[in-house]
Amino acid sequence: MRILISGGGVAGPSLAFWLSKLGHDITLVERWPTLRTTGQQIDLRGPGIQVMKRMGLMNLFRSYAVSERGLQFVDDSGRQKVFFPVNKSGTGLQSFTTDYEIMRGDLCGMLYGVIKDKVKYVFGTHIASLEPRDDAVTVALSDGSVDRFDLVVGADGQGSRTRKMILGSHDPDPFHYLGLYISYFTIPRREEDEYVSTLYNVPRKRFVFTRRHDEDTIQAYLGICGTEAELKELGEGDVAEQKKAYAEKFADAAWETPRVIRDMQDSEVAMDFFSQKVGQVKLDAWSRGRVVLLGDAAYCPSPATGMGTTSGLVGAYVLAGAISKHCSDRDSVESSKDALLAALQEYDTEFRPFIEQVQNLGPGMPRIGLPATRWGITAMHSFLWLSRSLGIDAVAQWFLRESNVWDLLSYESMDNLVIHEE
Numbered sequence: 001m002r003i004l005i006s007g008g009g010v011a012g013p014s015l016a017f018w019l020s021k022l023g024h025d026i027t028l029v030e031r032w033p034t035l036r037t038t039g040q041q042i043d044l045r046g047p048g049i050q051v052m053k054r055m056g057l058m059n060l061f062r063s064y065a066v067s068e069r070g071l072q073f074v075d076d077s078g079r080q081k082v083f084f085p086v087n088k089s090g091t092g093l094q095s096f097t098t099d100y101e102i103m104r105g106d107l108c109g110m111l112y113g114v115i116k117d118k119v120k121y122v123f124g125t126h127i128a129s130l131e132p133r134d135d136a137v138t139v140a141l142s143d144g145s146v147d148r149f150d151l152v153v154g155a156d157g158q159g160s161r162t163r164k165m166i167l168g169s170h171d172p173d174p175f176h177y178l179g180l181y182i183s184y185f186t187i188p189r190r191e192e193d194e195y196v197s198t199l200y201n202v203p204r205k206r207f208v209f210t211r212r213h214d215e216d217t218i219q220a221y222l223g224i225c226g227t228e229a230e231l232k233e234l235g236e237g238d239v240a241e242q243k244k245a246y247a248e249k250f251a252d253a254a255w256e257t258p259r260v261i262r263d264m265q266d267s268e269v270a271m272d273f274f275s276q277k278v279g280q281v282k283l284d285a286w287s288r289g290r291v292v293l294l295g296d297a298a299y300c301p302s303p304a305t306g307m308g309t310t311s312g313l314v315g316a317y318v319l320a321g322a323i324s325k326h327c328s329d330r331d332s333v334e335s336s337k338d339a340l341l342a343a344l345q346e347y348d349t350e351f352r353p354f355i356e357q358v359q360n361l362g363p364g365m366p367r368i369g370l371p372a373t374r375w376g377i378t379a380m381h382s383f384l385w386l387s388r389s390l391g392i393d394a395v396a397q398w399f400l401r402e403s404n405v406w407d408l409l410s411y412e413s414m415d416n417l418v419i420h421e422e
């Protein structure tokens with residue numbers, strides 16, 4: 001088949017990896033003028049680890065991995081209240097820090113390096129319009145070209161334009177705000193910053209979070225809960241205005257906050273500043289005819305679950321598996337259309353139970369994990385300290401949505417492509 005993928009983040013290239021191996025002709029359009037390698041630390045969990053191994057890329061992944069020792073919670077003066085170490089045992093669920101941490105840019109670059117000779121990448125281009133028909137989708141691209149594809153895949157992230165194009169004006173908004181804004185940026189490292197992530201809770205449901213990934217810089221995150229109306233200035237205006245709004249909201253916070261805010265406002269330093277409204281994407285169906293959605297575009301679980309990258313990577317594997325199962329024969333146009341629709345339906349049916357588990361946040365999450373008062377923060381630290389003795393899985397899993405009750409599928413039709421890496 002001739003397949004067009006929109007979006008060169010994590011999910012799009014992962015799908016291109018499998019489909020190009022299956023012999024399909026893949027074009028991938030990325031709106032950004034070059035490979036978009038910004039973004040902070042992301043990780044793999046549960047079936048995401050298995051899929052990376054089946055791709056035969058785990059050793060390569062490891063060569064880029066960030067070796068973080070664990071997560072510490074600190075008080076106003078930086079004193080450690082509780083520490084959750086990484087689970088390096090190779091068994092059981094991951095903790096807050098996984099044994100599979102990587103910078104988003106390194107993962108995007110790694111996938112690009114593996115597929116670039118088999119996939120036609122077109123940077124600085126996006127889909128301008130789609131005309132889906134029974135036998136093909138006619139696509140007009142922003143560079144003025146028009147082409148026909150058997151299948152179009154929208155892997156263009158949380159704010160997917162492909163999704164907007166296939167939804168009708170009466171469809172409900174699939175984005176569900178979770179009452180939290182987060183900003184991400186990189187600042188200079190000081191000598192004492194170690195390979196540990198540090199969470200400082202601030203009253204009124206705020207947090208400051210830092211993690212180190214290289215010699216010279218650390219990542220900084222500012223998070224704050226509120227309604228969209230209360231926090232709208234964090235997402236509106238230009239970057240300088242957004243930074244100013246965050247600085248005002250965190251002006252009274254202790255620990256390392258003054259330094260984080262100062263560095264954030266230095267535009268020479270925090271050039272990668274990014275502010276995000278945290279939410280989930282929920283749709284009743286992930287495809288309409290020959291157009292299908294993948295990754296955050298279809299089922300963004302939100303950074304609050306720790307499962308965005310895993311969902312994109314595993315979704316790509318399941319979609320490729322369903323296509324390999326149903327669309328391997330070169331039959332008549334009519335039967336190949338039925339085969340394709342059956343594949344898209346199977347992707348939805350098989351993968352939806354996993355996504356439902358991942359998106360099923362505990363009651364009140366993520367707001368309930370961010371106390372409003374000093375007393376609440378002290379109580380939370382005590383609770384975490386006590387429960388640490390019950391084992392790391394119990395608490396980390398209450399916050400995060402890794403689960404081992406969904407079994408990764410296997411496809412006979414992909415047997416010759418799958419690598420069983422340890």
Ligand SMILES: Cc1cc2nc3c(=O)[nH]c(=O)nc-3n(C[C@H](O)[C@H](O)[C@H](O)COP(=O)(O)OP(=O)(O)OC[C@H]3O[C@@H](n4cnc5c(N)ncnc54)[C@H](O)[C@@H]3O)c2cc1C
Nearest residue numbers: 007008009010011031039040126156157295296308309312
């Ligand atoms: C710049 C950026 C930074 C991120 N940083 C973090 C982070 O620090 N922590 C975290 O947990 N998650 C982060 N994410 C989200 C995380 O990458 C995803 O949740 C996860 O990896 C699933 O990936 P995805 O491929 O579905 O979506 P994404 O990784 O969001 O990739 C979508 C891709 O589509 C491209 N695109 C968007 N619109 C169009 C269009 N109209 N036409 C063509 N291409 C388009 C984007 O430029 C991007 O390359 C970030 C995403 C982006 C885009």
